[in-house]
Amino acid sequence: MKNHSVQIRAIESYDLAQIQDAISFWFKELRDPKLNRSKRVLIKPNTLGAFPLERAVTTHPVILEALIRYFLARKKEVWLGDSPGGSVPVQKVWDVCGLQDLADRYPIRLLNLSTHPFRELKYNGISVKISEALFQCGIVVNAAKYKTHSLMAFTGALKNLYGLVPGMIKSEYHRQYPDTRAFAEMLLAIYGIARTKISYNIIDGIIGMDGAGPSGGNPRHFGLLLGSSSIAAIDSVASRMMGFKVSDVPYLWDALHCEGILPSKIEVPQSFRHHRLDADIRAVKLTKDGLRFIPGFAAAAFKKVYYYYPEISSRCVRCGICVKSCPVEAISWQATGFPKVDTDKCIKCMCCHELCPSQAVDIHKSFVAKRIQR
Numbered sequence: 001m002k003n004h005s006v007q008i009r010a011i012e013s014y015d016l017a018q019i020q021d022a023i024s025f026w027f028k029e030l031r032d033p034k035l036n037r038s039k040r041v042l043i044k045p046n047t048l049g050a051f052p053l054e055r056a057v058t059t060h061p062v063i064l065e066a067l068i069r070y071f072l073a074r075k076k077e078v079w080l081g082d083s084p085g086g087s088v089p090v091q092k093v094w095d096v097c098g099l100q101d102l103a104d105r106y107p108i109r110l111l112n113l114s115t116h117p118f119r120e121l122k123y124n125g126i127s128v129k130i131s132e133a134l135f136q137c138g139i140v141v142n143a144a145k146y147k148t149h150s151l152m153a154f155t156g157a158l159k160n161l162y163g164l165v166p167g168m169i170k171s172e173y174h175r176q177y178p179d180t181r182a183f184a185e186m187l188l189a190i191y192g193i194a195r196t197k198i199s200y201n202i203i204d205g206i207i208g209m210d211g212a213g214p215s216g217g218n219p220r221h222f223g224l225l226l227g228s229s230s231i232a233a234i235d236s237v238a239s240r241m242m243g244f245k246v247s248d249v250p251y252l253w254d255a256l257h258c259e260g261i262l263p264s265k266i267e268v269p270q271s272f273r274h275h276r277l278d279a280d281i282r283a284v285k286l287t288k289d290g291l292r293f294i295p296g297f298a299a300a301a302f303k304k305v306y307y308y309y310p311e312i313s314s315r316c317v318r319c320g321i322c323v324k325s326c327p328v329e330a331i332s333w334q335a336t337g338f339p340k341v342d343t344d345k346c347i348k349c350m351c352c353h354e355l356c357p358s359q360a361v362d363i364h365k366s367f368v369a370k371r372i373q374r
């Protein structure tokens, strides 16, 4: 098997036997000596927050179970770890997302990457704090979820690496890298450091998400499980099947370039060569980054008519997660007992939209933004 290939299986439901079969086949084809040699494996799921499984925000536990069974059968020590977003207690995330149940049924170590030691490394002049777990495990499987993303357009394997950054340091990076391009550069630094440590990537697209992802969108039955040893290749194929161009996903071209991959040369199974999903990506296309391509003198005028900001709706249950998670303290409690966004302070990182457990943060768009993003 060539490095730049993406494996895809049509799988209708979270059926453990079918998922195990796909994963075992893919790993066998991989012929990576590290899979035999190394004794410890880190499985890195997407556990963005304490979202119930039917919301399709996090990697489904049956995918993780298939991976756990594969590695335990080969006598590996299995660590299952992530650092969720925002200020939600990690134990709650483990309970709601099915990780605690897995740890109760299998002899594995659940790892809270928010409190686990980290090291600070530099890539392309950008310093990032990244979990020590990445360096403590000889095998690392990046088990991502197939979704749209309000800031980055698409989230698959590369964006899932952000959970290697511990706890609220993630919020700090949103403050430090506020616009789409700067945030993408920071993600690419994490990718540059982590990519050679990642043995394999899985994207759980059996039920993925379109619309205003990564948490407030619509769960969609895509019926697909994807796998690849290449982060850039799997994200390229997955985002294309959703309807994105390479230029729509801010980090994708650089990631492909870094791995020396031409999108047209990525191998996929014949039956998926022209496969397109019926995914609604309108809500995440053309973010504020679009302003970069408008000449300076016109940008100021354009900003007056093209704008959007997060707005807290009456669905708010006053949990306070957005207030605690906003990297620039743009959300505060009002006398009404509900939180409100200060749009002047807001840097549009969309963390509040991403982390709200009640889908209570809407994106208010101007008339022009609505027309452009149709």
Ligand code: SF4
Pocket: 312, 313, 315, 316, 317, 318, 319, 320, 321, 322, 323, 339, 355, 356, 357, 358, 359, 360, 361
């Ligand atoms: S908007 Fe969402 S995250 Fe913020 S307090 Fe309300 S329910 Fe919680």
Ligand code: SF4
Pocket: 310, 325, 326, 327, 328, 329, 330, 331, 341, 342, 345, 346, 347, 348, 349, 350, 351, 352, 353
């Ligand atoms: S209000 Fe929301 S979008 Fe704005 S900076 Fe805070 S978390 Fe980010």
